[in-house]
Amino acid sequence: MSQGSEPRTTSVTSKRFYDAYSSGYATYLERHTGYFRAVEKEIATAAGNRRGLALLDVGTGTGERLQRIISAIHPDRVAAIDESPDMAALAQRNCPSAQVLAIPLSAPELPGELSDRFDLVTCLSNVLGHIPKAQLIPALKQVRSLMKPDGVFIFDVNNRYNAATYGPLSVIRNMARDRVLPGGGDFTAAYRNGDEVLQTPVHLFSPSEVARMLRESGLKAAKIGFRDYVTGQERGRFGGSIVVKAVSV
Template sequence: MINSKNYYDNIATNYHVQALAKMNYLNAVDNYITQTLANEPIIGYMDVGTGDGRRALKLINYFGLDNNIVLVDDSKEMLEQIAIDDNSVLFNGNIMNYKSSKTFSLITCLWNVLGHFPSVDDRINFFKLVEDYLQPGGVFIYDVNNRYNIAHYGFESVAKNITNDRLDDDNKGWFDLATGANKTKVYIHSPFDIEQYIEPTNLILEETVFIDYSTGVKKSNFFEGQLVYKLRKPHQHG
């Protein structure tokens, strides 16, 4: 069993192939981001777990950003896949070790990157960090795989997951990713995990969207799709 950093180092050169298999979903999330922020100025952008940077660069180009851009990933091999200009900073390391006086109006953490944080406490601390690095009124958008997604994982698997959640199983939510020498662990969220992440912060949940993992179509409930969240840091008053 290897950690997620080593896993992504190992698959870096073929990562785009995995992305192609889920392109309907990934494009749907990207389109949601551009649509929900269509009337908001983006002044500074950070992408956490940027991978090969393709999606971050897509958003950078869409919004016409040319400064205060930070792309973060702890996989050196993944960052080496990025063709980036001098306007962006690449940070190779754990986001919790990133230090800067700059803040951002948009932070993203896409395609279940949050599922590679090793514990609840790590995820809570990450949300606190996001709040610190967001400008007042800034937006944080992230998406995660959903272990209650019957449409993708099937009724029997979801029923088992719900049972394990009710039993408060210590291993609930953790699943194997890949096999053999490249096997790692990943956390698959429930629709209710977000509550403990935002409770210690002032972040406001503005919208939750459910997107079919195969077709990219928006759905009406969490049994039918993966989870996309839009949160905002309140404006300062007085």
């Protein structure tokens, strides 16, 4: 590419985006350390003192967060999945005790690859926002099928009413649109990869959308909270990402 010319922009799948992003993902993690640690404390609280705990991490990324969670709750069995082979390879290196599979959630073969069900399932950093809308409820139903009867599912998603991140005017527009066409909306994530800018759509959820998709997938919210995406402090519905603890109905 000649000096001063603009990099080309390419729309890609979530899988290709995170294959490329795997090398720069640590910087993103550092920017949101306070938020991530707060969510991880909620996971540790949910795990409690269960004996023989089995943990599944969906969309594990580099596995660095998973290794911190393992160190905090000491599960007997750990499995993790990620649709990006490059991310899955990093996760396996960072979590040598885990069974890490390069496979997407909702893949028909996934239950057969996992030998048993889980006490705790985690799905962090808006992984659900990368799942195509038509596949989202089937994916959540699959999560439910992978949980033990008393299992817990903890996930977080980007809140389209988060004024602290997107600004008050954007939130007002989003709320007005949702009154006419409920169902959240998308934004475009971008990553500079050499001479190319990769873009992929990412879904933003509303709190009511989260509650609806839980009902449709046979899950029940035990807790829906909001945390500042930088500090991790608890906020109201207009001040942070959505953090959910769910159980089977």
